[in-house]
Amino acid sequence: MKRFFFNNKIKLYSGVLFFFSISINQYYGNIGINPIDSFFSFNAGYDILNGHYPFRDYWTITGPFIAFFQAFFFKLFGVNWSSYVFHASIFNFILTISTFYILYKLKLNIHYCFFYSFLLSFLAYPSSGTPYVDHHASYLSLISIFIFILAIKTDLKIYWFLLPIILGISFLSKQAPTSHIILIISLLSIFYFIFNYNSGNFFSAVLGVISFILFFFIILFSIKIPFSSFYHQYILYPISLGSSRLEFLFPLEFNRIILRFKLIHLSYLLLLIVIIKNLLKSFSYIKTKDFYILIALIFYSYSLILHQLMTINGLYIYFIIPVLIGFSHIYYLKFFHEKKYIFYFLIITSISSSIHYGYKYVHKRDFMDLRNAKIERAIDSEILDKRLKGLKWITVLYPEKPEEEIKKLSNTIAAIKKDKKNKIIITDYQFISVVLSIYDNSPSQVWFGYHVNPIKNSQYYEEYKNFVIQKIKENKIEIIYVVKPLWGGNEIIENAIEGNCLKKNNITDVLVRYKILKCKELSN
Numbered sequence: 128m129k130r131f132f133f134n135n136k137i138k139l140y141s142g143v144l145f146f147f148s149i150s151i152n153q154y155y156g157n158i159g160i161n162p163i164d165s166f167f168s169f170n171a172g173y174d175i176l177n178g179h180y181p182f183r184d185y186w187t188i189t190g191p192f193i194a195f196f197q198a199f200f201f202k203l204f205g206v207n208w209s210s211y212v213f214h215a216s217i218f219n220f221i222l223t224i225s226t227f228y229i230l231y232k233l234k235l236n237i238h239y240c241f242f243y244s245f246l247l248s249f250l251a252y253p254s255s256g257t258p259y260v261d262h263h264a265s266y267l268s269l270i271s272i273f274i275f276i277l278a279i280k281t282d283l284k285i286y287w288f289l290l291p292i293i294l295g296i297s298f299l300s301k302q303a304p305t306s307h308i309i310l311i312i313s314l315l316s317i318f319y320f321i322f323n324y325n326s327g328n329f330f331s332a333v334l335g336v337i338s339f340i341l342f343f344f345i346i347l348f349s350i351k352i353p354f355s356s357f358y359h360q361y362i363l364y365p366i367s368l369g370s371s372r373l374e375f376l377f378p379l380e381f382n383r384i385i386l387r388f389k390l391i392h393l394s395y396l397l398l399l400i401v402i403i404k405n406l407l408k409s410f411s412y413i414k415t416k417d418f419y420i421l422i423a424l425i426f427y428s429y430s431l432i433l434h435q436l437m438t439i440n441g442l443y444i445y446f447i448i449p450v451l452i453g454f455s456h457i458y459y460l461k462f463f464h465e466k467k468y469i470f471y472f473l474i475i476t477s478i479s480s481s482i483h484y485g486y487k488y489v490h491k492r493d494f495m496d497l498r499n500a501k502i503e504r505a506i507d508s509e510i511l512d513k514r515l516k517g518l519k520w521i522t523v524l525y526p527e528k529p530e531e532e533i534k535k536l537s538n539t540i541a542a543i544k545k546d547k548k549n550k551i552i553i554t555d556y557q558f559i560s561v562v563l564s565i566y567d568n569s570p571s572q573v574w575f576g577y578h579v580n581p582i583k584n585s586q587y588y589e590e591y592k593n594f595v596i597q598k599i600k601e602n603k604i605e606i607i608y609v610v611k612p613l614w615g616g617n618e619i620i621e622n623a624i625e626g627n628c629l630k631k632n633n634i635t636d637v638l639v640r641y642k643i644l645k646c647k648e649l650s651n
Contacts (some may be wrong), residue, residue: 137231140241144227148220148248149213156212156256158502159521161495162555163614164440167573168258169211170557172197176206179566182356186594187572188365188579190260192299197258206561207514212257219252222266222446229273230453233280235460243453246481250446254494260301261440265431267297268308269450272427275312279319279416284331291332295339302365304434311426315419322414364587368578388432390480391444394451395425397469401458417458424454441494445484452477500526506533511540512562524612539610539638549603553620554610570598575615576622583622595623596649607641624648 160166171181171194181187181194197214204210227244231237255262271293278286294312297305320329347354385392398421405412412418428451431444452473463469491498505519506529525532536556543552544563552560552567553574560567573579581591598604607629611617620629620641628646633639643649 136237140227140237141224144223144241144244144248145220147245148223148251149216151249152216152219152252152256153209153212155253155489155492156215157208157517158256158519159492159495159497159500159505160257160518161497161523162557163573163575164255164259164495165257166555166557168193168197168260169208170560170567171572172201172211173206173561174566176201177566180350180352181572182360183350183352185570185572185598186360186580186591188360189572190264190298190300190302190361192296193258193260193263208508208516208518212517215252215256215258215262218258218263218266219248222251222270223248225270225273226450226453229276230457232277233454233457235453235457239453239456243449243456243477246449246477247446249485249489250449250481253489254441254443254446256495261434261438262443264297264301264303264305265434265444265446267293267300268305268430269427269447271297271308271312272423275315275423276420278328279419282325282328284327287328287331288335288338291335292339295343299343302361303437304430307430307434308427311423311430315423318413319419323416359587359590364581364585367586383436384432388435388444390448390476390484391428391432391451393476394448394455394480395428397455397459397463397473398425398451401462404462421454421458424451441496442488443494445480445488448480448484449477496523497521497526504529506530508533511536512558514561515558535635535637538635542634542638543608546606546608548605550606550608551599551602551604552608552610553613554608555612555614556610559610568598568602568604570595570623573615574613574619576619579615580619580622592623599624599643599649605643607643609639609641611637611639 167189171187171189174180174184175194175198179185181189181191197211200210200214204213223244226247227240230240230243251266252262271290274286274290274293277283278290290312294305294309298309316332344354347357402412402418402421402425405415405418428447431447435442435444456470456473459466459469459473487493487498492500492502500521500523502519502521504527505521508515508518508520510533511520520533521529522532536559540559540562543550543559549568551569553569553571555574557567571580576582581587585591607620609617609620613619617639625646625648628644628649630642630644631639632642
């Protein structure tokens with residue numbers, strides 16, 4: 128590793144990758160937003176910075192790592208939009224340099240290592256531009272696959288030790304697709320150790336698991352998050368949603384699974400051919416290191432595809448194409464180097480797919496649902512607050528009239544600011560409390576019926592309802608403000624509090640004020 132960082136060519140390419148991966152994400156992270164996706168980590172980082180923690184102070188099924196890391200960035204660079212985007216930009220670089228490093232360690236020519244990593248940096252985090260749990264988990268899971276590959280290839284204990292730690296951090300970013308990757312790596316590791324047992328490597332992995340678990344519980348204990356709250360909100364309730372997510376997966380049609388992701392399948396096709404070709408020669412190929420490397424990469428690709436189908440998020444997984452082609456290039460040189468047409472196919476596919484998906488999903492801001500928005504009409508968000516300086520405001524809600532949305536938000540913020548009572552702010556625009564320099568007292572990080580907040584037929588509804596009521600009592604809430612529209616439904620608060628406990632008043636077409644009434648449900 129020391130030699131890696133002191134090689135002059137490597138330093139040059141690493142510097143270029145650092146500059147480009149950071150700057151490209153900073154650029155696109157400042158163009159357009161989808162309120163429910165773009166702001167919840169912004170607000171969560173601000174809350175943690177001010178001593179308000181997930182699971183303890185508000186209900187969430189979202190990974191806490193991204194919020195804690197954002198709080199760290201706010202601490203270093205101030206609470207502003209630029210430092211928020213910079214968080215995502217740093218992760219874009221971490222993934223980019225990790226890809227460059229592993230391709231180099233597997234002896235691919237350094238120029239091609241740079242080429243594939245450069246393409247990746249454009250397709251990865253810029254699709255969102257801002258910190259997002261699916262991106263974090265997918266990239267950390269991929270880095271875990273890289274570490275698994277290096278652990279097998281080098282037999283160094285450090286990689287086996289780091290593997291469960293990075294997987295753990297990835298899981299604390301989002302449960303899926305990380306849980307799938309944990310299963311894949313665990314099964315492959317078991318089979319690998321059956322054929323290639325090394326006590327030092329095995330115990331290094333066990334030590335990594337123990338270290339992560341120990342550190343995790345120290346953090347929970349130090350900030351007084353009850354493990355039961357974490358377990359119910361982050362583990363049990365999301366598991367209960369599994370059947371509904373499977374509904375998104377089916378039907379398993381050729382068009383949805385294969386044709387829709389055809390370039391991903393083409394990107395790993397050579398790796399699959401290598402596996403089949405060597406297994407036909409000798410079944411003992413399953414004992415080799417290459418077998419586990421190739422299987423890990425292919426299974427990771429399928430886990431991304433299945434995860435994409437099971438979520439309701441925009442497409443973002445095409446970043447894997449230059450990575451798969453980079454590995455295909457390595458095995459092309461090993462098994463098919465005389466067939467030049469394969470080389471040309473890999474290069475052309477990597478360039479054309481990066482241009483196509485880069486334009487469609489990054490440049491057109493498709494992940495933010497802005498594909499049909501008139502981006503040129505975006506307004507500098509500094510008009511709302513100086514901490515949003517640099518963000519070009521345009522959303523899917525007002526794709527042609529961002530100034531109208533800005534005006535309504537300005538009036539809404541002014542109205543809430545005048546009210547000095549203890550209040551809850553429920554909104555997808557989760558920068559409002561930051562602008563007002565207050566805690567929003569929201570008992571849920573995101574308001575989205577069923578997929579985030581248990582509804583009445585859920586086995587966890589009573590627990591969720593009691594949690595919300597407890598927070599209202601603890602914070603002596605008198606008023607609840609709902610800023611519309613909410614992606615999860617404008618009547619979401621009624622899911623947790625009975626109607627006879629609330630007096631509703633429509634202040635404007637986007638602002639609703641609920642007065643907390645005396646009622647049995649909220650009585651002490």
